[in-house]
Amino acid sequence: MYLEYYGFREKPFSITPNPRFIFLSKNHQEAFAHLLYGVNSRCGFIQLTGEVGTGKTTVLRTFLNRLDEDGYRTALIFNPCLSSDELLRTINRDFAIPHEDLSRAQLLEVLNTFLLEQREAGRIVVLVIDEAQNLAADVLEQIRLISNLETETEKLIQIILAGQPELEKLLARTELRQLKQRILVRYHLLPMDFEDTKGYVEHRLELASGGVIFSASALKKIFRYSGGIPRLINIVCDRALLVGFAEGSREIRGGMAGTAIAEVENSRRGWWKRLWCRLRLAD
Structure with a gap:
């Protein structure tokens, strides 16, 4: 609706993760550094956690996109609600190796052969599992067993477990202590400070090539909210x-940001009210 008015090529603030719009705040730079160190050091397990909406998935996708195809083979699992066998099958499928009509033992044998071949070719194999806080304990145990695929000197596969803070609580369970002990690199992604928030907004506006600015007061209100x-x-x-479009303004001022925040909050309250009514009617 407002794209033509502001001259945007695309929406600058879509909530869909888009690596093209990645903004490396101080925290995101540290997250990248931890992931890269863990993978290139062949640590075996790397853990990335962060609250909902802090940008974990965008960081992961951008990280994978920046790995040289000649030096790495990668797979991203973003539907962790799988059984142990389904997970193995999905991993093999993402690595484009045999995965249909095979037993668990056969799937592991095929995966091990693939990992050895990649090592001989000088490549590092990286498996990323997003939303890992939703994994069942037996599936996490299967992941630990996958990490046992190794030579006498190094791990054959680098596994990144990414998820919300609940992942840390899940890994604290007694039956998963062996897995937790193997995670050598950990990073918790924190929200941005004001300076990074300002840079983030300006960065996305610039990439979308629009003719609009956010005033200092608008940015402060957006950061506080x-x-x-x-x-x-x-x-x-x-x-x-x-x-701003409705008011015919190419500058987003503090009052407009306040109006936007109020509208967002009203939408949220309306959503909860509709959900509550449906639940009451269901009773």
Whole structure:
């Protein structure tokens, strides 16, 4: 609706993860550094956690996109609600190796052969499992067994477990202590500070090539409301652009940001109210 008015090529504040719009805040740079160190050091297991909306998935996708295909083979599992056998089958499928009509033992044998071949070719194999806090304990145990595929000197596969803070609680369970002990690199992605929030908004506006600015007061209100969480910033900024369009302004001022925040909050309260009514009617 407002794209043509502001001259945007595309929406600058879509909540869908888009590596092209990646903004490396101080925290995101540290996350990248931890992932790269863990993978290239062949640590075996790397853990990335962060609250909802802090940008974990965007970081992961961008990280994988920046790995040289000649030096790495990668797979990303983003539907962790799988059984142990389904997970193995999905891993093999993503690595484009045999996966249909095979037993668990056969799937592991095929995977092991693939890993040895990649090692001989000088490549590092990276498996990323997103939303790992939703994994069942027996599936996590299967992942630990996959990490046992190794030579006398190094791990054959580098596994990144990414998820919300609940992942840390899950790994604290007694039956998963062996897995937790193997995680040598950990990083918790925190929200952005004000300076990074300001840079984030300006970065996305510049990439979308639009003729609009956010005033200092608008940015401060957006930061206070969002707490520096990228997803919330996107939601409010998108609504603020709509408010600016409605008012015929190419500058998003503090009052417009306040209006956008109020509208977002009203939408949320309305959603919860509709859900509550449906639950009451279901009773």
